[in-house]
Amino acid sequence: MDIATAIGLFLGCLTVTVLVLMDGSFGIYVDKHAFIVIFGGAISATLIRYPMSMMLHGLPMGLRFSFQMRKLDPRGLIEEITKIAEIMRKSGPMALETYQVDDPFLAQGIRYVVDGYDADFIKSTMEQDRDTFLMHLDEGQKIYRAIGDCAPAWGMIGTLLGMVNMFANMEDPSKLGPFMAVALLATLYGALVANLFCLPIADKLHVKLEEEDVSRSLIIDGVLQIRQAKSPSIIREMLISYLPDHHKVQFLEAEAA
Numbered sequence: 541m542d543i544a545t546a547i548g549l550f551l552g553c554l555t556v557t558v559l560v561l562m563d564g565s566f567g568i569y570v571d572k573h574a575f576i577v578i579f580g581g582a583i584s585a586t587l588i589r590y591p592m593s594m595m596l597h598g599l600p601m602g603l604r605f606s607f608q609m610r611k612l613d614p615r616g617l618i619e620e621i622t623k624i625a626e627i628m629r630k631s632g633p634m635a636l637e638t639y640q641v642d643d644p645f646l647a648q649g650i651r652y653v654v655d656g657y658d659a660d661f662i663k664s665t666m667e668q669d670r671d672t673f674l675m676h677l678d679e680g681q682k683i684y685r686a687i688g689d690c691a692p693a694w695g696m697i698g699t700l701l702g703m704v705n706m707f708a709n710m711e712d713p714s715k716l717g718p719f720m721a722v723a724l725l726a727t728l729y730g731a732l733v734a735n736l737f738c739l740p741i742a743d744k745l746h747v748k749l750e751e752e753d754v755s756r757s758l759i760i761d762g763v764l765q766i767r768q769a770k771s772p773s774i775i776r777e778m779l780i781s782y783l784p785d786h787h788k789v790q791f792l793e794a795e796a797a
Contacts, residue, residue: 542609552736574698574725578733581694586686594679602680606744610751611642614758618766618779621762624650625772645669645756649763659789663760670756681745688738695730698725711775758782 560569578768586595612620620641633654641647648669652662702723709719758779765775 542607542744544597545606545741548740549737556732556736560755568721569725569728571721571725573722574702574729577698577701577722577726578691578694578729579695582687582690582730582733585690585694589686590679590683595683597676598680598683601676602684602741602745605677605680605748606741608748610755612646612755614782616757617643617646617755617758617762618776618783620646621759621766621779622772622776625762625766625770625775628653628766628769631771646763650766653763654768656711659764662767663764664761666756666763669759670753673756674753677745677749677752679750681742684738684745685742688734688742690709691733691738692727693730695727698726698730702726703761754782 557566560566590598620643624636624639624641627639633656636650636654639650641650645666649662649666652665657665663791700723702721706719706723760777762779765778
């Protein structure tokens, strides 16, 4: 689990809740009209922008993946692939049949090697799987970013509607408060939906997309090198090129220790 996502959402909600309870009761910050304007408007605008199927798939998938964490980072993958290459070199591909791999994408590639598929098939199939996965992840990012972009604008629309109704009913003081509440709460809801939830999740998905692109490309190259029976040391040196410079130094220092 990506604990940073959970902590961030919890602290954000806690901050808002504490501020609300310090200044008054929670009930005064609840307004169904402002809620309808924000969520109805943002969802409708997103549906106009993207297909229904993309939204139905992107919303739950994006939320789920924003809380997930890879079991193996690139350094862990390099160590795992190097270990697999050593087993392959010493005992042949059949020795990998019972070898347990934590990463599902790497396990898929090793299964192709064990089954004897040629390198071209492995490369094309795994690249297609990688690209399809990244495309779905990008869809989730786009959906959350679209809602995050729309929500503040619909908050402003709710504010304008509330102010129009307020000025249209100046002769009835009892209606001024509710209309002003709609005006202000719509802006508040829009800002919270965008800046506490949707835009941070979109940014987290973008980061994870880049991480998955690197990790899965690394896995593909590693599996292809294993299929070609390359030396474990050569495979390790080639895969280290995927690491940022500061991670390369840490990785090499850890190996030397």
